[in-house]
Amino acid sequence: MITLQSYLKGAFVAGDATGHATLVNPATEEPVAVTSTKGLDLPGALDYARTVGGPTLRAMTFAERGAVLEGMSKALHQVRDALIEASVINAGTTRSDSKFDIDGATGTLAYYAALGKKLGSAKFLVDGPGEQLTRSARFFGRHVKLPRRGVAVHINAFNFPAWGLAEKAAVAILAGVPVVSKPATSTALATFRLVERLHEAKVLPEGALQLVCGSAGNLLEHLGAQDVLAFTGGSNTARIMRSLDAAIARNVRVNIEADSLNSAVLGPDVEPGSELWQMFVRDVVRETTQKTGQKCTATRRIFAPRERLDELQEELTSRLGELKYGDPSNDEVRMGPLATAQQLADAREGVAALLASGARLVQGNAQDADPIGVPKGRGYFIQPLLLRADAPHEAHLVHEREVFAPCATLMGYASVDDATALVAKGEGTLVSSVYSDDRAALDALVLGIAPFTGRLLIGSTKVADQAISPGMVLPSCVHGGPGRAGGGEELGGERGLDFYSQRTALQGDRAVLDKLVPGAESAS
Numbered sequence: 001m002i003t004l005q006s007y008l009k010g011a012f013v014a015g016d017a018t019g020h021a022t023l024v025n026p027a028t029e030e031p032v033a034v035t036s037t038k039g040l041d042l043p044g045a046l047d048y049a050r051t052v053g054g055p056t057l058r059a060m061t062f063a064e065r066g067a068v069l070e071g072m073s074k075a076l077h078q079v080r081d082a083l084i085e086a087s088v089i090n091a092g093t094t095r096s097d098s099k100f101d102i103d104g105a106t107g108t109l110a111y112y113a114a115l116g117k118k119l120g121s122a123k124f125l126v127d128g129p130g131e132q133l134t135r136s137a138r139f140f141g142r143h144v145k146l147p148r149r150g151v152a153v154h155i156n157a158f159n160f161p162a163w164g165l166a167e168k169a170a171v172a173i174l175a176g177v178p179v180v181s182k183p184a185t186s187t188a189l190a191t192f193r194l195v196e197r198l199h200e201a202k203v204l205p206e207g208a209l210q211l212v213c214g215s216a217g218n219l220l221e222h223l224g225a226q227d228v229l230a231f232t233g234g235s236n237t238a239r240i241m242r243s244l245d246a247a248i249a250r251n252v253r254v255n256i257e258a259d260s261l262n263s264a265v266l267g268p269d270v271e272p273g274s275e276l277w278q279m280f281v282r283d284v285v286r287e288t289t290q291k292t293g294q295k296c297t298a299t300r301r302i303f304a305p306r307e308r309l310d311e312l313q314e315e316l317t318s319r320l321g322e323l324k325y326g327d328p329s330n331d332e333v334r335m336g337p338l339a340t341a342q343q344l345a346d347a348r349e350g351v352a353a354l355l356a357s358g359a360r361l362v363q364g365n366a367q368d369a370d371p372i373g374v375p376k377g378r379g380y381f382i383q384p385l386l387l388r389a390d391a392p393h394e395a396h397l398v399h400e401r402e403v404f405a406p407c408a409t410l411m412g413y414a415s416v417d418d419a420t421a422l423v424a425k426g427e428g429t430l431v432s433s434v435y436s437d438d439r440a441a442l443d444a445l446v447l448g449i450a451p452f453t454g455r456l457l458i459g460s461t462k463v464a465d466q467a468i469s470p471g472m473v474l475p476s477c478v479h480g481g482p483g484r485a486g487g488g489e490e491l492g493g494e495r496g497l498d499f500y501s502q503r504t505a506l507q508g509d510r511a512v513l514d515k516l517v518p519g520a521e522s523a524s
């Protein structure tokens, strides 16, 4: 069995064995690795980032930081197969689902590498045009965005062991802020392998990236006023992050990506069997079952005109019923197990809660599974599940409780306004999608839903064969959402750098400012 190590102060170090947590293969329940952070100097890692990594990165231009990210992307791509293998055996993801995570990581690093090249020789950003502040043209104001002088601590969820680290680290490193990244313990094998590779490839500037492989220990107690904390995970843990002393007493900047009851809305004009109908069905099936539904952007609520509900149910149940699930290393299999025994228990409890709240099961059974290539009863398997709620305004929990599994609820709406009201009952999503060719319906749906979501995919016949699936997070568009989704925002190209930067208004002699802020003239 492998003992995972943390990567602190430029070296791999193992925690005390008395603190070992065991990582398992969720398809077989066999242990694959142990890890511990007990006894490790985590506050020392924060200091190392602040005193070594920060100055190193801030001395670099955006183009140079971009070159670091390019090196990281290439180094990881070279070991793609080994990372896929680690994901299959520890996260229970099929090869295709593992690629989604790993290619997402290298792609996001490459995107931010290209952005660094574009930002060029500057070391910080100038924000917007300058402002004349008094009657005199001489007294002037400019906004600048400088890298914060602290460390970025990243706490990630179990479902994206590679992309989770990369999507946050790419933005922080480009902004000039060093990173301490902590993956979820249960699926940390691929993250450990990834950092091992970056170390071996010698692509990391000293102190730019450290890894805490296991429990966070006392890491978060030592955050200071220039540090930032970016968290992805469940809403209960998010509450702990928000109430940290560092956040309350020292105003450490905190970004939260949490639960989300994402919606897909079939427009009133979409005919069964049409190209747009097929696009909707394809997206819903993929977004319910990819990564066994363990995606923060997975579709949880499906809305269709009431009169279309039975036909849609028939098509979805048939597609979900055919899906082959089982041993993720088997090529025939399209869906692996849930990641841990706890996730399976939570999913079953969640489904029971939705049923008690007024939904009924129309496809699958949460208590029983017959996976391909695995003895019955072994592994954390669950069937693809479709629920239906015929009184969607009354079935409160279908809008409130995220079942982190291949599980979604089908609901009918009476009018476009009713559809937007139902989407809004989720109190904030990471992503929602609407499908229609009717301009009036789209206007109402898009403008009604957009304030309740961080991203909105608009499906129409003209883009049916080109559009990406709504669950795919692109580095160029923001990821995050209001309310229940955490109220945070990541990525979005250059926008993502704001979290790691201090925006400061400089006021003074325009000639002095023009010298201090090279290139600012072009922003005015």
Ligand code: NAP
Residues within 6 Å of the ligand: 155, 156, 157, 158, 159, 182, 183, 184, 185, 186, 214, 215, 216, 220, 232, 233, 234, 235, 236, 237, 238, 240, 256, 257, 258, 259, 260, 295, 296, 402, 404, 430, 485, 486
């Ligand atoms: P989780 O239990 O909240 O854990 C998330 C991370 O927080 C893990 O690294 C965990 O470490 C750490 N953690 C837990 N308690 C902590 C504490 N007291 N102090 C410091 N760190 C702590 O969530 P999960 O089970 O990994 O992920 C599932 C949830 O994440 C789902 O609800 C899903 O919606 C959400 N999610 C959201 C997004 C998004 O982008 N919005 C993306 C993915 C997942 P250990 O593993 O060591 O306990």
